[in-house]
């Protein structure tokens with residue numbers, strides 16, 4: 001999608017601090033990190049939000065396998081981490097391309113604000 005910032009990252013039109021990539025997924029550091037580890041994991045395909053997962057459900061598996069690798073690479077798998085998907089306006093989604101936040105490296109409060 002031409003005016004989507006995350007599609008531009010996928011296409012290499014805007015830079016990112018990429019930390020992982022495979023055929024279907026890329027992961028990069030969040031530009032405004034909320035924790036010592038704050039990575040975004042996104043499908044390469046433009047999917048607007050979790051609401052748009054249907055027969056393309058396989059991408060959720062790919063994203064979770066990528067998260068599994070990333071948390072091990074950052075050594076946060078043992079201490080723990082949080083995976084967040086913000087969906088829609090009240091969910092706090094600001095970029096309309098499906099993405100999962102992976103947060104770790106500090107104690108994370110619950111419930112979130």
Ligand code: AMP
Nearest residue numbers: 005016029030031032086092093094095
């Ligand atoms: P959300 O509010 O769940 O839609 O999350 C969007 C996230 O994308 C925010 O945490 C932003 O800091 C992050 N973000 C926006 N633009 C960029 C970018 N160019 N590179 C990395 N992260 C970005």
Ligand code: ZN
Nearest residue numbers: 004007046097
């Ligand atoms: Zn997109």
